[in-house]
Amino acid sequence: MKLIILFSLLAACTLAQVTNKISLSNGFVLNYSITSPKISFTLTGSNKGYVALGFGGRGMDGIDVAAFKWDGTQVVGEDRTNIDSQNVVDLDVNKGCVNNLTVDPTSTYDSSTGNWNIKFSRPLNTNEPNCDQIIQAETSQNLAFAIFKDFTWKQHTSQNSWKFTLSASAQNDPNVSSLLIQYSYLTLFFMLMIFV
Numbered sequence: 001m002k003l004i005i006l007f008s009l010l011a012a013c014t015l016a017q018v019t020n021k022i023s024l025s026n027g028f029v030l031n032y033s034i035t036s037p038k039i040s041f042t043l044t045g046s047n048k049g050y051v052a053l054g055f056g057g058r059g060m061d062g063i064d065v066a067a068f069k070w071d072g073t074q075v076v077g078e079d080r081t082n083i084d085s086q087n088v089v090d091l092d093v094n095k096g097c098v099n100n101l102t103v104d105p106t107s108t109y110d111s112s113t114g115n116w117n118i119k120f121s122r123p124l125n126t127n128e129p130n131c132d133q134i135i136q137a138e139t140s141q142n143l144a145f146a147i148f149k150d151f152t153w154k155q156h157t158s159q160n161s162w163k164f165t166l167s168a169s170a171q172n173d174p175n176v177s178s179l180l181i182q183y184s185y186l187t188l189f190f191m192l193m194i195f196v
C-alpha cells in the first residue's frame with residue numbers, strides 16, 4: 001500500500017513538472033518550468049558576450065536582470081537590478097541585496113562558437129522588493145532579452161521585450177513569428193515533396 005502511494009506520488013510529481021518553451025530573439029530559446037516556490041530555466045543560443053534576461057518592469061525601467069558571463073572556467077550568473085529606474089543595471093550585491101540566481105554547474109559556454117547552455121533557477125519571489133521583481137506565474141508580465149558584444153558589462157548590442165505569461169501548465173511557444181517560420185519550412189518541405 002505504502003509503495004503504491006509512493007509510486008503514485010512520484011508519478012504525479014513527474015507529471016506536474018511541465019517544461020515550456022519560448023523562442024526569444026537572436027535565435028535564443030528559453031525553456032522553463034515552474035515548481036513553486038521556484039522557477040527553473042534553460043537558456044540556449046549563440047553569442048560571444050554577456051546574455052541577459054529581464055523580468056518585469058517596463059523596458060529598462062524597474063527591470064530585474066539575470067545576466068550570464070563566462071569567466072574562463074564556468075558560467076557565472078549575476079543577479080542585477082534597475083528596479084529603482086536609475087538606468088544603472090547594477091549588481092544586487094551592490095544594492096544591499098543578495099544574488100538569488102542558482103546556476104547549475106553543468107551549464108556550458110563554448111568560447112569558439114559562443115554557444116550557451118545555461119541552466120539556472122531562482123525563487124519566484126526572492127523577498128527582495130528593493131532588487132527583484134516577483135515572477136508572477138499565470139500572469140502576463142514583461143520579459144526582456146539582451147545580448148552584449150563581450151564580457152564587459154556595458155550597453156547591450158540588441159534588446160527585445162515582450163509580454164509573456166509564464167505558466168506551470170503546458171503552453172505553446174508564445175512567439176507566433178517563430179512558429180510561422182517553422183510552419184513555412186514545413187510548407188516548403190511539403191511543396192518540395194509534391195513537386196520534386
Ligand SMILES: *[C@@H]1O[C@H](CO)[C@@H](O)[C@H](O)[C@H]1NC(C)=O
Nearest residue numbers: 019020021029030031042044
Ligand atoms: C526546450 O523545449 C523544447 C520543447 O519542449 C525541447 O524540444 C528542447 O529540447 C528543449 N531544449 C533544451 C535545451 O532543453
Ligand SMILES: *[C@@H]1O[C@H](CO)[C@@H](O)[C@H](O)[C@H]1NC(C)=O
Nearest residue numbers: 024025026027162175177178
Ligand atoms: C520571435 O522570434 C523572432 C525570431 O527569432 C524574433 O525576431 C522576435 O523578436 C520574437 N518575438 C516575438 C514576440 O515575435
Ligand SMILES: *[C@@H]1O[C@H](CO)[C@@H](O)[C@H](O)[C@H]1NC(C)=O
Nearest residue numbers: 098099100101123125126127
Ligand atoms: C536569496 O538568496 C539568499 C542567498 O543565497 C538566500 O539566503 C535567500 O534565502 C534567498 N531568498 C529566497 C527567497 O530564496
